[in-house]
Amino acid sequence: DTGVSQDPRHKITKRGQNVTFRCDPISEHNRLYWYRQTLGQGPEFLTYFQNEAQLEKSRLLSDRFSAERPKGSFSTLEIQRTEQGDSAMYLCASSLDGYTFGSGTRLTVV
Amino acid sequence: RKEVEQDPGPFNVPEGATVAFNCTYSNSASQSFFWYRQDCRKEPKLLMSVYSSGNEDGRFTAQLNRASQYISLLIRDSKLSDSATYLCVVAAMDSNYQLIWGAGTKLIIKP
Numbered sequence: 001d002t003g004v005s006q007d008p009r010h011k012i013t014k015r016g017q018n019v020t021f022r023c024d025p026i027s028e029h030n031r032l033y034w035y036r037q038t039l040g041q042g043p044e045f046l047t048y049f050q051n052e053a054q055l056e057k058s059r060l061l062s063d064r065f066s067a068e069r070p071k072g073s074f075s076t077l078e079i080q081r082t083e084q085g086d087s088a089m090y091l092c093a094s095s096l097d098g099y100t101f102g103s104g105t106r107l108t109v110v
Numbered sequence: 111r112k113e114v115e116q117d118p119g120p121f122n123v124p125e126g127a128t129v130a131f132n133c134t135y136s137n138s139a140s141q142s143f144f145w146y147r148q149d150c151r152k153e154p155k156l157l158m159s160v161y162s163s164g165n166e167d168g169r170f171t172a173q174l175n176r177a178s179q180y181i182s183l184l185i186r187d188s189k190l191s192d193s194a195t196y197l198c199v200v201a202a203m204d205s206n207y208q209l210i211w212g213a214g215t216k217l218i219i220k221p
Binding site for chain 1: 118159208211214
């Protein structure tokens with residue numbers, strides 16, 4: 001499979017716990033994006049990497065959120081001290097010319 | 111005002127009918143325009159890019175009106191499998207081409 005992979009597909013966590021998601025982009029794609037989508041809404045931009053450099057972060061990305069792309073390949077998104085409002089689908093996309101989305105990680109905070 | 115606005119629907123349409131969606135965007139610097147399709151609990155998938163001259167792909171036709179800042183999608187001879195949410199998306203160079211999404215229009219095709 002040469003598409004964008006995200007892991008895990010689903011995550012249920014208790015409020016206050018930390019979670020980490022992983023995204024493996026298409027190997028030749030140098031841009032990587034994280035988006036968050038809640039029910040009934042379109043995806044919202046969270047952050048963007050060009051190779052290993054994090055070039056932009058949305059105001060939505062509070063201090064509890066951190067993203068890395070250490071070697072310009074895979075990326076991780078960590079949420080610390082999760083809150084119920086963090087429940088959403090977290091989508092990763094990689095881009096060279098067009099975008100390719102992963103299947104997303106669905107987070108439920110209980 | 112949202113940057114990209116769509117009628118949320120749902121549009122309930124009989125099979126075989128023609129249906130059209132519109133979408134308006136607020137950033138006049140927007141340069142790239144897309145329609146994505148999203149099935150329930152799945153990731154969005156690119157349906158088609160939208161070009162200034164308009165473009166057609168089978169039963170789907172997309173139009174762009176830069177002066178009025180709106181995009182349209184026309185689906186002809188609708189099929190049951192067209193039932194999905196259709197998301198209007200724009201991107202601008204001044205925002206690193208990050209995608210700005212509408213909330214989507216839900217389409218239900220009835221037999």
